[in-house]
Amino acid sequence: MQLIDIGLNLTHDSFDRDRDAVWQRARDAGVTRAILTGASREHSPKAMALALTRPGEWFATAGVHPHHAVEYTEECDAEMRALHAHAEVVAVGECGLDYFRDFSPRPAQRRAFERQLQVAADTGKPLFLHQRDAHADFVAMMKNFDGRLGPAVVHCFTGTREELFDYLDQDWHIGITGWLCDERRGEHLRELVKHIPAHRLMVETDAPYLLPRTLRPMPKDRRNEPAFLPHIVEELARDRGEDVAATAAGSTATAAAFFRLPA
Template identity: 85%
Template sequence: MQLIDIGANLTHDSFDRDRDAVLERARAAGVARMVVTGASREHSPRALALAQAHPGLLSATAGVHPHHAVEYTAECDAELRALHAHPEVVAVGETGLDYFRDFSPRPAQRRAFERQLQIGVDTGKPLFLHQRDAHDDFLAIMRQFEGRLGPAVVHCFTGTREELFDYLDRDWHIGITGWLCDERRGAHLREIVKNIPSHRLMVETDAPYLLPRTLAPMPKDRRNEPAFLPHIVAELARDRGEDVAVTAAATTATAAAFFRLPD
């Protein structure tokens, strides 16, 4: 299998001690490319630097996660636009709304989201989106930009069947993580992932978060990493009633096209 992990937080400090080894384990496991998530003013430049240091293996996104929306100033907007001038930055985000934790006030989240969607309009780049417990406001803001945006992926999808079909009806893509493997929170995903067309489906680890609970043996430090992506793909294939090679090939082709990754 040659897989693409569309969302890995490889700038996280938990990787500082062994980042090169993490990348090597991913390659050995069949993860041919990884998209490093940029989710703040601090980490988006780091994501770009990491992608530049590993051409052909890593690409990056650049954005501000809703948790960090209060840092979205005019200066931040200019910084993000400068990052998007680099070809290694392949998507706008992570951006969106998160009303589950409300680490930033909701008005600040909505403003930061709108500003980043405008970057999407201006650059034509794909969107790497986050939504949790904010479905109605999320759709309302996206409607304001209807017809002007490039392709979008709702990454780390954990929502309901109704939310899934709302996104698919808008031709958005869906990113599936190890949340699928969580018997406490992800059981409903096992029932609905079969409804995602293969040309709208992508896979990701969201490392170091969301370690698949069905992984055996579990790493002692409980850190997720891209090398575990094949496990997620195997579980996803089973739930979709597909051979794992079919799911792997389809998600890889979809991700390569979505992010416009070079051969």
Template identity: 80%
Template sequence: MQLIDIGANLTHDSFDHDRDQVMARARAAGVVQMIVTGASREHSPMALDLARAHPGELFATAGVHPHHASEYTAECDAEMRALHAHPEVVAVGETGLDYFRDFSPRPAQRKAFERQLEIAVDTGKPLFLHQRDAHADFVAIMKDFEGRIGPAVVHCFTGSRAELFDCIDHDWHIGITGWLCDERRGKHLREIVGNIPANRLMVETDAPYLLPRSLDPMPKDRRNEPMFLSHIVEELARDRGEDVAVTAANATDTTRAFFRLPGAG
């Protein structure tokens, strides 16, 4: 079983002491490639550096998460565009809207989102998107760019059935994380993931966040790692009524096509 983690925050400082071992454990668990999330002015260049250090295995996104939207200045835009000149950067983002935490004012979030959608228009790269409690504004902004942007994935989807069908109707891809494994918050996801077309479904850990709560035993440090992607895929396959190998193969094929990744070495 070959898996690709489309959202691993490997630049996070919790990995500073054992990043190589984390990658080795991921390989041993069948994770053959990973997309390192770039979500700020600080971490997007770090994601690129990691990808360049591990060619063919790690790739990067470059963007500014809505939490950091206030930092999206003209200088920041120039920095993001410079990062996207590198082939190792395979998607624009993480970008979008987050009205759940509102760490940046909503007008700043919308402006930063629009600026990054312009980068996607100019580069032709796919979009790695974040949306939480902002579905209506998110869809409205995306509609303004309809016909000009390429493929998009709504990363770490946690929304409702109606939101899922809205995303599918817009032909967006869906990223599923260990949120699915949370008996408190993920029950509704278990009931709707079977509706995601195989050619629109991708998988991710969002490590070190969103440790699957159904892991047994739990890691002592409670840190999520890419090696747990196989556990998420097993749960996802069960909820879709599929063989694990089928879910894994379809997600990997979809991911390679979406990000234009080479085969694993």
């Protein structure tokens, strides 16, 4: 199989010691391309810089996560727009709303999200979205831009049936992570993933976070890696009642089209 990890936090300092080895393990496992997540003023340019080192394999997003929303000043907006001038930056985000952690005040989150929705409207690039415990405000803000946005993916979907169908009704895409493998928090996803059309479904590790709890053997350092994406795909295929090869091929084709990756 040839997989695309659409959410890989490769700029995280836990990868500083062995980033090339991490990617080699991923390639050996069948992960041939990755979208490197940019989620702050610090890490968005780092994601792009990394993408430049492996053309055709690594691509980047550029945005400011709601946890960092207070960073989103006029200067930050200019920095993000400069990053989006580069072809290697293939999506706006990670951006959205997070009322679970509330690491940034909610008004600041909404302001930062609105500014980034405007960047997406202006550039035509896809959106890489985050939503947690903020569904109503999130959907309302997206609807304020109806007809002005390109494709959107709700990354690391962990929500309810109602949320899933609201997103699918908007023709948004869904990113599934190893949260699926968490018997404490993700069991409901095993039923919900059956309802995601193949042309709306993508897969991601969100590494180094969200190590799949069903992975055996477990890495001693508990760090998630892109090499573990096939494990997520196997579990996802089982839950969808599909052959693994079909789930892998479908998610790869969907991701390549969504992010407009070169053939």
